[in-house]
Amino acid sequence: MRPTSALARLLGGLLLLAAPAAAEPLAEPCAACHGARGVSETPIIPSLAGQPADYPILQMILFREQIRAVPAMAGQMQNRSDDVIARIAAFYAALPAAPPPDRAPRDAALAGRGAALSARMNCGSCHLPDYSGRANAPRLSAQREDYLAHALREYRDNLRLGADTQMNGLMYGVSDADIAALAHHLAHRD
């Protein structure tokens, strides 16, 4: 390809900048469920694009060590080295986050209730006010709504632990209706 304009050169430069994320053979098995560019089109399966690397590293290690029990992931992560895990996480961290193509329309009343709950529960304190996440606190914005509700229920019901028990304590006693509002609010933040 021969760049013929400033715009083309700029685009070429952007492609170069994005090059490390452009391909990662190690992540190819992940694409079937998590999406080719890390945006999941599969219900209950999270998007990984734009996740701070520490978060997928923690989860992949919990799968490998059979501490977090998700059969599909236990098989994928069996005997994976730290280095492989770190490279897969870096690949997804470099991809741009985006909402899933099947995102339902925003319900203003439900999202408003979710926003009020999030403010009361200080979600933005660890996940940052724009919910882009940091370190092992994942990005929540533009995540699949069905996955968010699923994950919050798992924390509430002690079916899942994080690096510590913070999320279990925080979700204690939260109703299904409140979880639905939280998930709707977070899924519609881009």
Add this chain to the structure above:
Amino acid sequence: MNRRTLAAFGLAALLAAPALAQTPDMQRPPNMPDLRPHPPRLTVTPPDQVPTARLRVPEGFRVELWASGMPGIRAMVRGEGGTIFAGTRVIGRVYAIRDLGDRREGRVLVQGLTQPSGVAIRDGALYVSALSRILRYDNIEANLESPPQPVDLSAAFALPPETHHAWKHIQFGPDGRLYVPVGAPCNFCTVEEDRHAVILRFNPDGSGREVVARGVRNTVGFDFHPETGQLWFTNHGRDWAGNDLPPDTLHVVTRIGAHHGFPYCVGDWRDPGIPGDRRCEEFQAPVAALGPHVAPIQTVWARTTSFPEAYRNRLFIALRGSWNRERLSGYEVVTVRFEGDRAIVEPFLTGLRDDQANSFHGRPAGLLFLPDGSLLVSDEQNGAIYRISYAGR
């Protein structure tokens, strides 16, 4: 942990509703900044990236990197055959380390447990605590290659199922009984006084439960005085009460069953979050304040003849370091020396906290004196063990 166990935790959480209704974030005062626990590092830190060169010890001592490649390593205990066993938290492993002279061989002995932070040895068996579970691996040093299925003693010990502050240190006392703390299931809350915020002791099979200390929010390190046999323990103060309040503390059990203050008092500090008329004079006072939010983990009496005389009757404490404080505190090993009734806390291993950058390079957690008198210090963040020896004057 399997789903059934976790579902049981859910049920227990429902039953314990009053205690758990206040979650840590709900208790955050509006004027505190957005602090949060530091993320653990669960991947292997290569030896050349372990911050050994930053470490500082008092004059005459020398510190070296002794072993590495064991993410999340915490409390350590030594078997009669010389194997060192170490617990972890989120990575769910128990490590076994053999000293091969010129190098150390570390292996993952057990994996897939939930927060197996406590390790203890008795009659050739390794006892592991993983939250409310107590497991026993018999004749362990003869079976390092393929450890036997553990004997599950959890039903006999019948520890409460709440997860928060359930990661624990366990150790056999000079009375041959296993000492097992149960932390508070919250940041601060009133608790059932014989169920949570206690140190218990049991016969090795889990029978004979007895409350040794009450009002202990969260102890993750204790040891028995080599001469008196008294139990000395460190305790974590609560979060979100301010940068400098309350201190973490050192206590001694002089009367079995005495109340040490939680949730009402830490020394003479009366917690304003717990209303009522309880007064701090009612409670057993701590021996020493260790500093706010410093997070004492393994706590050991000096069992060494190779350190200078001045160090031999001291207590050594690994301070894993703060998260609930704007300026970092801890991230060092301190000693406590005694002058009459005074307990004086002094730094011993430093260099992992960078005050200028307000950052840290490692987190001391485990302490173990070897038969040659040198001291091992585990670094949870770097998955490493340092060895401190006395090199002479």
